Amino acid sequence: MARKKKARAIVREFDxxxxTGTLDDWQRLCRDVGLAGYYPSITQCxxxxxxxxxxxxxxxDAVKQGRHPPRFGNPQQLAExxxxxxxxFPKIKVKAMGPVRALLRHII
Known part of the structure; x- marks a missing residue:
């Protein structure tokens, strides 16, 4: 039960x-993960x-602390x-084309 509660909390926190998913939201996400440059559309983001x-x-956690999150060189390092x-992150809660979908990698 605690695992489900934790999963709901992380989904809610990310949401x-x-x-709401505006271009500004997507651009902020790009900045927050440490991507340099300008992305003029959601597709580019x-x-x-x-x-x-x-x-x-x-x-x-990094956003709360005003820093960029650690980045991994490839999906395997992230998975490990x-x-x-x-x-x-609970895969079942991923919205079809939302921002979480752009960040998720197959890990298991």
Whole structure:
């Protein structure tokens, strides 16, 4: 039961962080993960985010602290860290084309 509660909390926290999904929200996400440059559309933001391997839990913690989250060199490194740390975002809660979808990597 505690695991489900934790999963609901992280989903809620990301939804509150991200906002309604405007271009400004997507651009802020790009900045928050440490992507340099200007992304003039949601599609460009989504494409850029596919190149970044970060843990969503760490992203939310980093934003609170005013820093960028740790980045991993590839999906395998992220997967190993995620499994070992237990910081797994519940895949069942992912909205079809939302921002979480752009950040998720297959880890298990």
């Amino acid at each position: 509150e962080y991200f906002g 989504r494409k850029a985010l596919r190149t970044v391997h970060i843990n969503i839990h760490d992203l939310l 860290y995620t499994v070992n740390s237990g910081k797994i």
